[in-house]
Amino acid sequence: MDIRLAGVTKVFEPDIVALEDVYLSIDQGEFVYLVGTTGSGKTTLLRLISREYLPTRGQITVGDVNLRKIGRNRLSFYRRDVGVVFQDYKLLPNLTVFENVAFVLEAMGIPSRIVQNRANEVIDQVGLWRRRFLKPPQLSGGEQQRVAIARAMANSPSVFLADEPTGNLDVRTSEEIMRLLLSINAAGTTVLVATHDQYLVDAYRQRLVELHNGRLKRDEKRGRYFFDGEL
Amino acid sequence: MASFKYALRDTARLIFRHWGLSVLTLITAASVLYILGFTALFSLNVRHVVSRIEGGLVVQVYMKKDEKPGVVLEAVKENPTVRSVRAISPEEALDRLRAKLGNQARAVTLIGENPLPWSVEIQVHRVEHITPLVRDLVVFPAVEEVIYSGRLVERLSAISRASSTVSGGILIMAVVISAMVIFNTIRIAIYSRKEEIEVMLLIGATRTYISLPFVFQGMFLGAGGALLAAAGLWGTYSSAVNAVRSALAFLDIIEGGHILYRFFLLLFATGATMGWMCSWLAVNRFTSRAMRPR
Ligand SMILES: Nc1ncnc2c1ncn2[C@@H]1O[C@H](COP(=O)(O)OP(=O)(O)O)[C@@H](O)[C@H]1O
Ligand SMILES: [Mg+2]
Numbered sequence: 001m002d003i004r005l006a007g008v009t010k011v012f013e014p015d016i017v018a019l020e021d022v023y024l025s026i027d028q029g030e031f032v033y034l035v036g037t038t039g040s041g042k043t044t045l046l047r048l049i050s051r052e053y054l055p056t057r058g059q060i061t062v063g064d065v066n067l068r069k070i071g072r073n074r075l076s077f078y079r080r081d082v083g084v085v086f087q088d089y090k091l092l093p094n095l096t097v098f099e100n101v102a103f104v105l106e107a108m109g110i111p112s113r114i115v116q117n118r119a120n121e122v123i124d125q126v127g128l129w130r131r132r133f134l135k136p137p138q139l140s141g142g143e144q145q146r147v148a149i150a151r152a153m154a155n156s157p158s159v160f161l162a163d164e165p166t167g168n169l170d171v172r173t174s175e176e177i178m179r180l181l182l183s184i185n186a187a188g189t190t191v192l193v194a195t196h197d198q199y200l201v202d203a204y205r206q207r208l209v210e211l212h213n214g215r216l217k218r219d220e221k222r223g224r225y226f227f228d229g230e231l
Numbered sequence: 232m233a234s235f236k237y238a239l240r241d242t243a244r245l246i247f248r249h250w251g252l253s254v255l256t257l258i259t260a261a262s263v264l265y266i267l268g269f270t271a272l273f274s275l276n277v278r279h280v281v282s283r284i285e286g287g288l289v290v291q292v293y294m295k296k297d298e299k300p301g302v303v304l305e306a307v308k309e310n311p312t313v314r315s316v317r318a319i320s321p322e323e324a325l326d327r328l329r330a331k332l333g334n335q336a337r338a339v340t341l342i343g344e345n346p347l348p349w350s351v352e353i354q355v356h357r358v359e360h361i362t363p364l365v366r367d368l369v370v371f372p373a374v375e376e377v378i379y380s381g382r383l384v385e386r387l388s389a390i391s392r393a394s395s396t397v398s399g400g401i402l403i404m405a406v407v408i409s410a411m412v413i414f415n416t417i418r419i420a421i422y423s424r425k426e427e428i429e430v431m432l433l434i435g436a437t438r439t440y441i442s443l444p445f446v447f448q449g450m451f452l453g454a455g456g457a458l459l460a461a462a463g464l465w466g467t468y469s470s471a472v473n474a475v476r477s478a479l480a481f482l483d484i485i486e487g488g489h490i491l492y493r494f495f496l497l498l499f500a501t502g503a504t505m506g507w508m509c510s511w512l513a514v515n516r517f518t519s520r521a522m523r524p525r
Contacts (some may be wrong), residue, residue, distance in 0.1 A: 015401070026509075050522060051524055052431065052433070053524055053525050054524040054525070072438065072522055073437065073438075075316040076432075076435050076436065076438070077435065078435070078438075079432075079433065079434060079435035079447070080434075080435035081435075082435075084433065084434075086433075090426075090430050090433070092427050092430065103431070104434050104435075104436075105439075106237045107431055107434065107435070107436030107440050108436070109236075109440070112236070112237075118259075120387065141510070155435075214424065
């Protein structure tokens with residue numbers, strides 16, 4: 001699915017302008033980095049796309065869905081098609097890795113045999129096969145991050161949003177996760193990654209969108225983390 | 232169908248995770264429903280007894296000597312409170328008297344001429360219909376006197392009315408209390424899984440899927456409470472029936488049979504419905520709030 005933001009402004013009460021007049025268009029199957037310093041509005045933008053927030057002004061459409069007009073029941077189905085890796089993972093601490101992934105699929109009414117197969121498949125893909133019966137508190141940061149990715153990709157969504165998926169991870173683990181995101185993208189999924197990981201952005205060059213104080217500052221085809229002047 | 236299975240598994244988890252609270256709720260619901268059932272049974276029995284006595288209540292209108300009952304029959308013909316009317320000729324009255332007197336009957340015949348007047352027997356539907364009817368009939372000049380069991384009539388209707396009012400009040404209180412207790416238990420269960428539900432909503436679980444385990448839990452508590460209450464009532468009631476039968480044999484109370492089965496079925500349905508509605512309300516309130524965009 002493609003993502004279109006038209007004149008999107010988000011103001012938090014009373015007067016924090018998190019995003020201001022953002023126009024952004026992402027096509028089906030693109031891979032986009034969303035960069036910017038802390039507080040520049042990256043998380044806010046992702047939450048607008050997952051419809052946790054509504055824009056104060058402007059329109060957002062994803063595929064043929066106008067997010068301002070979506071009803072509660074349709075919202076559930078919309079969210080199944082938008083996989084999100086949350087900045088704080090949001091894993092359930094008293095479920096095992098397997099259960100954390102499986103319950104998403106169960107919530108969609110999928111029969112348990114298919115749930116089993118699919119959950120095992122994605123857990124294997126993120127390299128946590130031998131950890132599948134551990135609970136999140138027993139895992140390292142990178143492992144938890146990968147559980148969150150496995151959960152978000154379990155339902156094969158059309159859009160994949162990741163909020164700083166390599167924050168606080170070492171280079172090697174970050175690269176593993178990056179390759180995972182690229183493989184998700186290679187399967188045709190639109191991927192939008194908020195990050196301030198300079199190393200990754202420069203090592204795996206992709207379309208780069210930079211926010212600064214809530215405004216769109218840069219949008220380059222294969223941009224570098226720091227603007228070097230040559231477009 | 233798959234969701235249904237997961238929901239049942241989660242229901243079991245919910246009940247066991249808070250088993251202390253579940254047991255407490257079950258006991259509260261059971262006690263309140265027991266009181267409710269007890270009052271309802273009591274009131275049903277009062278109604279039953281009163282209606283039996285009502286069935287036997289007869290207003291007897293005696294005509295003056297040589298007057299025909301035509302005016303009285305005419306007067307009550309259109310009256311909707313009257314269940315049945317029967318005119319009794321002096322001959323029939325005499326036959327009845329003979330039958331009653333048995334071997335002393337000859338004394339009556341000795342008088343020669345039949346001394347008895349025409350009379351009319353009137354049965355009404357409800358106790359409270361008697362007094363106005365009597366008031367209407369005594370004004371006829373052809374009527375000698377009207378006989379009915381006045382005091383008993385007034386007592387009975389007073390008892391019947393009071394027991395309906397009291398049991399109605401208790402019914403409302405019982406429903407409110409158990410609804411509140413179940414609602415609160417479900418709310419605690421929801422808050423214990425607050426994060427889980429929020430994550431599920433973010434990930435695209437429908438509200439129905441999320442509600443199911445809580446709704447089942449509520450129904451389990453309501454219906455379980457009703458079952459316990461029914462078992463308790465069954466015990467109490469059968470010993471009450473035995474006691475009444477030996478001490479107050481003339482009181483005709485409800486025993487066994489499908490009235491009681493239907494009553495217990497109703498109690499069960501009440502419990503289950505209450506549990507269902509309370510839990511549905513509680514979850515719905517929570518998910519609606521959680522899904523509202525900011
Ligand atoms: N729920 C909120 N309520 C109020 N202010 C918020 C909220 N979320 C974000 N903000 C503010 O909006 C701005 C952008 O935040 P955010 O989108 O989280 O930035 P980033 O993810 O790029 O670090 C910040 O100033 C932040 O304080
Ligand atoms: Mg952020």
